[in-house]
Amino acid sequence: MKKAILLSITEDTAEMRSLLDTLGVRVISEFHQNLRYPHKVSFLGPGKIEEIHKELEESEFDLAVVNGTLRPSQHHYLEMKFQREFIDRPGVILRIFSEHAHTQEAIAQVTLAKLRYEQPFLREWIHKAKSGDRPGFLAGGAYATDVYYEHAKTHARRIEKGLRELSKQREITRAKRREQGYSLVSLAGYTNAGKSALLNRLCEASVEVDDRLFSTLSTTTRRLKGSRANILVSDTVGFIRDLPPDLIDAFNSTLEEIFYADMILLLFDSSENDEEIKSKLRTSLDILLPKTERRSLIVVGNKIDLIDDERKKNIVCFVQSMIEPHELQMISTVEEEGLDTLRERIGAIQKLSAVLSVVLPLKDESMGLLSRLRVSCDVSEEIVGTRVEATIQCRSEDLGKVVGWLEAAGALKIISNDGPRAEGAQKSEASSGSEGAPLT
Numbered sequence: 109m110k111k112a113i114l115l116s117i118t119e120d121t122a123e124m125r126s127l128l129d130t131l132g133v134r135v136i137s138e139f140h141q142n143l144r145y146p147h148k149v150s151f152l153g154p155g156k157i158e159e160i161h162k163e164l165e166e167s168e169f170d171l172a173v174v175n176g177t178l179r180p181s182q183h184h185y186l187e188m189k190f191q192r193e194f195i196d197r198p199g200v201i202l203r204i205f206s207e208h209a210h211t212q213e214a215i216a217q218v219t220l221a222k223l224r225y226e227q228p229f230l231r232e233w234i235h236k237a238k239s240g241d242r243p244g245f246l247a248g249g250a251y252a253t254d255v256y257y258e259h260a261k262t263h264a265r266r267i268e269k270g271l272r273e274l275s276k277q278r279e280i281t282r283a284k285r286r287e288q289g290y291s292l293v294s295l296a297g298y299t300n301a302g303k304s305a306l307l308n309r310l311c312e313a314s315v316e317v318d319d320r321l322f323s324t325l326s327t328t329t330r331r332l333k334g335s336r337a338n339i340l341v342s343d344t345v346g347f348i349r350d351l352p353p354d355l356i357d358a359f360n361s362t363l364e365e366i367f368y369a370d371m372i373l374l375l376f377d378s379s380e381n382d383e384e385i386k387s388k389l390r391t392s393l394d395i396l397l398p399k400t401e402r403r404s405l406i407v408v409g410n411k412i413d414l415i416d417d418e419r420k421k422n423i424v425c426f427v428q429s430m431i432e433p434h435e436l437q438m439i440s441t442v443e444e445e446g447l448d449t450l451r452e453r454i455g456a457i458q459k460l461s462a463v464l465s466v467v468l469p470l471k472d473e474s475m476g477l478l479s480r481l482r483v484s485c486d487v488s489e490e491i492v493g494t495r496v497e498a499t500i501q502c503r504s505e506d507l508g509k510v511v512g513w514l515e516a517a518g519a520l521k522i523i524s525n526d527g528p529r530a531e532g533a534q535k536s537e538a539s540s541g542s543e544g545a546p547l548t
Contacts, residue, residue, distance in 0.1 A: 111136045113164065115152055116175035117143040123348075124175045127200050131207070136169060150189075151182050161189060171195055177350070180232030197350065198225055213274055216267050223264040230257045275364065282368060289484030290338045291457050292329075294366040296396060297375035298388040299346030302410040305441040306375065307343040310334075310451065327365045334451050338483065339458065342369070349391040363395075371404040371457045372396065373450075378423050378438065379414035385423065389430060404457060406435045408450070413440040460486050460501035466514055467521040468496045477517045481510065495520065 110133045114121060119140050128135060139160050141152045150157045151174055171193040172186065178196040186194045195203070202222050209218045234257060285292070295303040307313055311330035332339040342365045366372055374396065376389055389407070396405065409427065412420055420438060428436050437453065439446035468474035474496050481487050481500060489498035502510050507524065514522055 109134050110170040111168070113160075113167075113169050113172050114138045114175060115160070115172065116140050117146055117152065118175070121175050124173070124197065124200070127197075127204065128173060130204050131200060133171070133173070135173070137164070137167070146176055146182070148179075149182065150185055151176065151178060157186075157189065164190070173200060180228045183229055184232050184236055201348065201351070213271070216270055216274075220264055220267040220271065223260045223267070227257070227260060227264075230260065278364070285340065288338070289458075290340055291370040292365075292368065293332070293339060293341045293371045293373060293454055293457070294369035295341065295343050295373050295375060296366050297346060297373075297392055297408075298377070299348050301346065301375040301377050301388075302441055303343050303346065303375055304328075306373070306408075306410065306439075307341055309441050309444060309447055310454075311341050329365075332451070332454060334448075339454060341454075342366075347388075347392050347395055349387065366396070367399045371406065371454060372400055373454075374405060374407045375410050376407070376427075377411050378409040378420070379411045382422075382426065385427065386430065389427065393431070406437055406453065407431045409436065409438040410441060412438050412445060413443045455486075458486075459503055462502050462504045462507040462510075463525040464498075464500040464502070464507075464510065464514070465521070465523045466498045466500060466519055468498065468514070468517060468519050470494045470496050471518075473517050477513055481513075485510065 112128065112133045112135055114124065114128075114135045114137070116124070116138065117140070119142070121138060121140075125135060139152070139156070141156045143153070147153050152160070169192070172190060172195070174186075174194060174196040176197055178186070178194065183194055183196070202218070202225055205214075205218045205221065209215045282292070295306060297303055307328065307330060310332055312333045313328070313330045327342050327344055329340050329342045332341050344363065344366055374389075374392055376385055376392070378385070380388075407427065409420075409423060415423070424436060424438065435453075437446060437450055439450055441447070468478075470491060470493075478487050478489055478496070478498060478500075481502075484502065484506065486501040487498060489496050491497075500510065511522060511524075
């Protein structure tokens with residue numbers, strides 16, 4: 109395990125320590141200096157940097173980590189001063205992404221984000237090399253650095269083109285799903301809120317669940333279980349505060365699964381303290397609401413098995429005031445508490461408001477029609493003698509079309525939730541003496 113020192117202008121370093129733990133880096137020393145803004149040259153004040161430098165003269169460590177975002181000039185100054193590798197918060201996140209990227213698309217996204225992240229630093233090192241301050245980037249030659257910079261720009265453009273093609277393919281896939289009557293639900297939220305665990309419960313899937321941050325980078329989509337509605341649920345990359353715009357842009361193709369969803373479930377960890385919940389919810393809402401405010405958004409408090417009823421009431425009170433007018437649900441994926449209610453709420457997005465009670469003759473044509481209707485309707489049936497008694501839920505705008513298909517298949521009785529759909533259906537059935545007689 110690598111050893112690191114940590115520099116910060118605040119004493120709140122818990123999340124950075126979690127990020128480093130995910131990366132397999134152990135912090136051996138922390139140095140804080142309470143500043144409103146980082147020093148423009150050295151991040152911490154020059155006097156503090158001198159003090160740290162003297163203290164660490166005999167210490168052995170592999171790298172130095174800054175709990176913030178370094179400007180290229182600050183990065184150059186600190187590496188020259190300490191003669192050690194310096195990495196800031198975006199750099200740490202990028203390394204975690206690199207370790208957790210396994211699919212072709214995730215690897216491409218990480219590579220693009222890394223190239224965009226490095227380019228300002230490369231420009232700084234090229235500038236310093238030309239001014240004679242230090243030749244090259246990270247001890248490379250000036251010529252090699254210049255060539256690498258041009259290569260990085262070309263490589264980034266090539267990756268961007270490839271990701272645009274993948275985005276078009278996903279758009280085609282989404283269109284096909286909608287034609288087939290599928291609706292999409294996206295799981296969103298701060299990293300480590302329990303999205304993958306919820307996907308496993310809702311869809312009886314086996315997606316990796318890990319306490320480490322950013323264990324999910326690629327979108328995983330599964331069909332919702334426990335409902336006859338055609339609904340797909342997607343697990344997406346987690347949010348984190350102060351994520352640089354380049355990183356968000358690079359992962360836009362992953363996030364678009366959220367923005368194009370029919371419903372978004374925004375998860376938060378209810379076992380955390382008030383300030384953490386508020387901060388992480390604000391971060392998530394700032395990313396989501398500009399593009400999703402007109403869509404169906406439900407905020408979901410997860411891990412309620414770790415809190416008592418009184419704490420749960422307090423959370424509901426202050427979270428509801430934050431998210432108005434959006435809905436709040438409280439669940440536990442471990443105890444499966446609240447999941448049935450959540451499934452029902454998810455099932456409602458297909459708006460299958462028209463309900464038909466149907467009697468069909470038991471024949472291949474009837475069974476084939478019911479099978480086809482399952483693509484866009486919720487269908488349940490029972491075979492009684494030589495008849496099929498079915499209940500069909502469909503969208504109100506599809507009602508006339510579905511009734512027409514049923515009549516063509518020889519339906520004996522069709523009753524909707526607003527009354528009989530065909531004149532004489534019950535009379536024909538009762539008087540004909542033939543259970544297989546078509547509806548006239």
